[in-house]
Amino acid sequence: MSVARPTRTRKDPALPKSGRRTRATKGDTDAGTPARHGAAGHRTDLLESMLRIRRFEERCVELYSAARIRGFVHLCIGEEAVAVGVNATLTPEDAVVSTYREHGHALARGIPAEAVMAEMYGRTTGCSGGRGGSMHLFDASRRFYGGNAIVAGGLPLAAGLALADRMRGQEHVTCCFFGDGAFAEGEFHETANLAALWNLPLLFLCENNLYAMGTALERHEAQTDLAMRAASYGMVAWAVDGMDVEAVERASRRAVEGVRAGAGPHFLELRTYRFRAHSMYDPDRYRHKAEVERWKERDPIALLTDRMRENGELDDGEPARIEQRVADGIDHAVEAAERAPEEPVGHLLHHVTSSPAEAVS
Amino acid sequence: MGAGGGKGTGATTYREAMREALREALRSDDRVFLMGEDVGRYGGCFGVSLGLLEEFGPERVRDTPLSESAFVGAGIGAALAGMRPIVEIMTVNFSLLALDQILNNAATLLHMSGGQLPVPLVIRTTTGAGRQLAAQHSHSLEGWYAHIPGLRVLAPATLEDARHMLAPALADPDPVLIFEHGSLYNASGELPPPTGPVDLDHAAVRRPGTDISLITYGGSLPKALAAADELASGGISAEVIDLRTLRPLDQAVIASSVARTHRAVVVDEAWRTGSLAAELSARIAEESFYDLDAPVERVCSAEVPIPYARRLEEAALPQTADVVAAVHRAVD
Ligand SMILES: Cc1ncc(C[n+]2csc(CCOP(=O)(O)OP(=O)(O)O)c2C)c(N)n1
Ligand SMILES: [Mg+2]
Numbered sequence: 001m002s003v004a005r006p007t008r009t010r011k012d013p014a015l016p017k018s019g020r021r022t023r024a025t026k027g028d029t030d031a032g033t034p035a036r037h038g039a040a041g042h043r044t045d046l047l048e049s050m051l052r053i054r055r056f057e058e059r060c061v062e063l064y065s066a067a068r069i070r071g072f073v074h075l076c077i078g079e080e081a082v083a084v085g086v087n088a089t090l091t092p093e094d095a096v097v098s099t100y101r102e103h104g105h106a107l108a109r110g111i112p113a114e115a116v117m118a119e120m121y122g123r124t125t126g127c128s129g130g131r132g133g134s135m136h137l138f139d140a141s142r143r144f145y146g147g148n149a150i151v152a153g154g155l156p157l158a159a160g161l162a163l164a165d166r167m168r169g170q171e172h173v174t175c176c177f178f179g180d181g182a183f184a185e186g187e188f189h190e191t192a193n194l195a196a197l198w199n200l201p202l203l204f205l206c207e208n209n210l211y212a213m214g215t216a217l218e219r220h221e222a223q224t225d226l227a228m229r230a231a232s233y234g235m236v237a238w239a240v241d242g243m244d245v246e247a248v249e250r251a252s253r254r255a256v257e258g259v260r261a262g263a264g265p266h267f268l269e270l271r272t273y274r275f276r277a278h279s280m281y282d283p284d285r286y287r288h289k290a291e292v293e294r295w296k297e298r299d300p301i302a303l304l305t306d307r308m309r310e311n312g313e314l315d316d317g318e319p320a321r322i323e324q325r326v327a328d329g330i331d332h333a334v335e336a337a338e339r340a341p342e343e344p345v346g347h348l349l350h351h352v353t354s355s356p357a358e359a360v361s
Numbered sequence: 362m363g364a365g366g367g368k369g370t371g372a373t374t375y376r377e378a379m380r381e382a383l384r385e386a387l388r389s390d391d392r393v394f395l396m397g398e399d400v401g402r403y404g405g406c407f408g409v410s411l412g413l414l415e416e417f418g419p420e421r422v423r424d425t426p427l428s429e430s431a432f433v434g435a436g437i438g439a440a441l442a443g444m445r446p447i448v449e450i451m452t453v454n455f456s457l458l459a460l461d462q463i464l465n466n467a468a469t470l471l472h473m474s475g476g477q478l479p480v481p482l483v484i485r486t487t488t489g490a491g492r493q494l495a496a497q498h499s500h501s502l503e504g505w506y507a508h509i510p511g512l513r514v515l516a517p518a519t520l521e522d523a524r525h526m527l528a529p530a531l532a533d534p535d536p537v538l539i540f541e542h543g544s545l546y547n548a549s550g551e552l553p554p555p556t557g558p559v560d561l562d563h564a565a566v567r568r569p570g571t572d573i574s575l576i577t578y579g580g581s582l583p584k585a586l587a588a589a590d591e592l593a594s595g596g597i598s599a600e601v602i603d604l605r606t607l608r609p610l611d612q613a614v615i616a617s618s619v620a621r622t623h624r625a626v627v628v629d630e631a632w633r634t635g636s637l638a639a640e641l642s643a644r645i646a647e648e649s650f651y652d653l654d655a656p657v658e659r660v661c662s663a664e665v666p667i668p669y670a671r672r673l674e675e676a677a678l679p680q681t682a683d684v685v686a687a688v689h690r691a692v693d
Contacts, residue, residue, distance in 0.1 A: 095442070097438075126475070127475075128473060128474050128475040128477070129474075129475020129476060130475065131472055131473055131474070131475045132473045132474065132475065136473040136474070138470075138473065138474035138475070138477055138478060139477070140474065140477040140478055145438075145441060145478070146470070146473065146474065147473070148465075148466070150461055150465045150466075153434075153461060153462070153465055153466060155431075155434070156430055156431045156432070156433065156434020156435055156437070156438065156462055156466075157434050157435075157437050157438040157441070157462075157466055158438060159431060159434065159435040159438060160434060160435035160436055160437055160438020160439040160440070160441070160442070160446075161438040161439070161441060161442045162438070163435055163438065163439050163444075164438065164439040164440075164441075164442030164443060164444045165442060167394070167420065167439075167444065168442075168443065168444075174438075186430065187430050187431065187434070187461070190426070190428035190430055190431030191428075191431045191434070191435075193426055193428065193431075194425070194426060194428055194431045194432065194435065197426065350476065351471050351472045351474075351475060351476040352471070352472055352510045352511050353471070353510075353511060353513075353535045354471065354479045354533075354534035354535050
């Protein structure tokens, strides 16, 4: 087994490496200069948001071990910079489509931790009323369209959301997260072609964490330069260091601006890594511990913390204060979920159709 | 082509009735659009949408690439975002490339989201055999879709239903699949003026009778009616029930018919095993067991991929003579 190394990530280039329709972009193109939103306050927000996801998921592990939550649970620990960096560039009217590894996307989108935790508990107060669980988080009011556990299954849906917005003259962007494994599915390629052909306002966000379950990228893709392949569909595409939340934010902002301006779909390959196993069931036998440890040296939370320290933007007490706020929020979410009501079994057939009960059993 | 078809002015075809329904939908609601392979410039692979591109333009009559999964999924997404898409899949055989989207998204999102996300999508597709198109263009898979909670499945078999089922399908907040049997497109006749909104919940008695109930739908309806004609001349009065909606099934009409006739034959062009015909037989056994004077009979396709050769294809499909024979088994 070849060992993937974090050094293969590179900084997002000033210009798309492989986008065919490269556009001149205003500002924010120099990865070296501070981003427009580089204020210390904004960085603190990013840090807190990533930490909230990390601690939320660590709590999920505890709750899972204690059998308080069940089912398939996929953690994004290590990948928080992607969720947080992208979401920082979206408006509430934009739409988000995600995968089963979506706790981070959902929290970063602003779905309250209580609603997500209650969903993990299968309670009526969950963001999907307890019908979805970890893999199917939804929030129509935040245009968060799941939570799709069919690999690549959300992509065609995202194209339709984008199409509808375009047909109705709304300048919204639809963002679709998916993994490197999804890149091998026909649904990705069909959607990439359709989106480029119809110039849809769609942002493809490929979280390349180098594995599809236990299958390493080079064992499932003949050509592993995913951004280059996406560009072949005629969309602007480039790869980004997915461990650096500010790099993600810069890239996403530029891509979102391009999409919103009518330049058609864009594709970001976010080079990231999951520190934990694929799911709670996964014994993680297919990669070396040393590889995981090397990637942990690029922990997105540590990376940003160090940068802020170097900038003199974090005083000594600040990390502890952030940790405390985050912990309080999660404690509250867990307590609320523990107390939340379970749905009566008499409601079993609800939400199968929009009418109260289907005419036949 | 392009005859009005809506006002009872002269003969119209099933194809024209369907087209008129599409035209009316596109005219009356700007959220409605039609998309699919060759629905625009080509006019629809069976000519149903001919002329609609010219009338409504390429934004609303939208040719798609050969990407069943992507454009069906795009229909789902557009429905979520407030549009009322009508997606055409050329035939049910190709719908299998979109089965993931239909089952795992369209039928499921409302439930998985705890009721937040209804999917007001209409999918139209052609089904059935009888035109020597061989195995990959001839199957009747609507029963598979009728298996799925969250979907409504329609099978318009008459000109009226071809003309009038689309509007209520579009008004339904949930996904609706419309199966048009390929042998029906050229069926023609006088389209009676509408008598009010068409309901999608009830089966219809197409021919009343007293001795036996023939329960069928779609492309098999003309065969069942022909069988009833033939039986009548031999003194057997057959009632013909057109299911119209394959999910949810109208249990009440079936049960009340069997309560009167005490005998039932199910006619379904799909394969017998694990089929809608099996479901109907089971329901009759469950609900009407004590009304029955004979075992339920089924007339289905032979358990073979539909062959190309004409005489083999004819042998594989339910024919009027098979229906008549089944009735005699039940009655004699
Ligand atoms: C269509 C489909 N095939 C297989 C699976 C089983 N499965 C779940 S996740 C996964 C790996 C997906 O990898 P990737 O797209 O890279 O996403 P990641 O899990 O790494 O975030 C597989 C094979 C599935 N859920 N859906
Ligand atoms: Mg992966």
